[in-house]
Amino acid sequence: MSPNYSVLISVYYKERPIYLKSALDSVLNQTLPPSEIILIKDGPLTVELEKVLSSYDTNLLKIIPLPNNLGLSKALNIGLKHCSYEFVARMDGDDRSLPHRFEQEVNFLDEHPQFAIVSGPMIYFDENGVFMKGRGHGEVTKRSFIAGSPFCHAPCLVRREAYEAVGGYSEDKKLLRVEDYHLWFKMYAAGYKGYMLKEPIYEMRDDRNATVRRNWLTRRNEAYVRYIGYKMLGLPVWTYVYCLRPLVLAAMPHRLYEYLHKRKK
Numbered sequence: 001m002s003p004n005y006s007v008l009i010s011v012y013y014k015e016r017p018i019y020l021k022s023a024l025d026s027v028l029n030q031t032l033p034p035s036e037i038i039l040i041k042d043g044p045l046t047v048e049l050e051k052v053l054s055s056y057d058t059n060l061l062k063i064i065p066l067p068n069n070l071g072l073s074k075a076l077n078i079g080l081k082h083c084s085y086e087f088v089a090r091m092d093g094d095d096r097s098l099p100h101r102f103e104q105e106v107n108f109l110d111e112h113p114q115f116a117i118v119s120g121p122m123i124y125f126d127e128n129g130v131f132m133k134g135r136g137h138g139e140v141t142k143r144s145f146i147a148g149s150p151f152c153h154a155p156c157l158v159r160r161e162a163y164e165a166v167g168g169y170s171e172d173k174k175l176l177r178v179e180d181y182h183l184w185f186k187m188y189a190a191g192y193k194g195y196m197l198k199e200p201i202y203e204m205r206d207d208r209n210a211t212v213r214r215n216w217l218t219r220r221n222e223a224y225v226r227y228i229g230y231k232m233l234g235l236p237v238w239t240y241v242y243c244l245r246p247l248v249l250a251a252m253p254h255r256l257y258e259y260l261h262k263r264k265k
Helices: 017-028 049-056 073-084 099-109 161-163 179-189 215-235 237-251 253-265
Strands: 005-011 034-039 062-066 087-090 117-119 122-126 128-133 138-140 157-159 194-196 202-203
Touching: 005 017, 005 073, 005 099, 017 049, 017 062, 017 087, 034 073, 049 179, 049 253, 087 099, 087 161, 099 117, 157 161, 179 215, 215 237
Parallel strands: 005 034, 005 087, 034 062, 117 194, 122 202
Antiparallel strands: 087 157, 117 157, 122 128, 138 194
């Protein structure tokens, strides 16, 4: 088993300090500890966030400050250049990785060289506790992209080779909030494959009212990514009708969307 892997986190000023501490603690308390944590400060942080970062006396934490807020895609691309190891794990600054997450993912890629991406389902929680649990479905095929993004982004572990082969995250404004979906399209078009583990490995701090996060702009961007992504993968023409799905959801009454969203998970 290769124990070397990098964890890539991007943080900006709106992060709550207690959440960031919880996220970093979950990374440092893994059954297979990381070789390094690359933390990108996407613009100046608050005094409280800086205090959290300064409280960690470890050589594992490598902080890369950016003078201005550049957005997630640009920040992650900068972070990728600082990652030293074959495996790169993503992590959001307000979530938690379960203790066995990285050991399970590293073991999987070590034992399955045919895969470049591994991720797993998430446990969704808020201040009132857990309200939803995701499900994993094994190997992800090109057909898996029809229904939506086939991988959970924050819990993913990816071979650095795959990131480099596709130029990392695309920084087009048309891809705002769907950058990861586009990334997977690019990797699959380049011949890389991935797998979704069956059991949850990650706890995502989420909003029960999912419609707050998915506005018209996001839905429009998702429709665009689906259209260009289906073409990249050479999916059948009949699948293009699914490009309209995000726009239909945008027009759907909130209560109906929330019901369908929960059933999907």
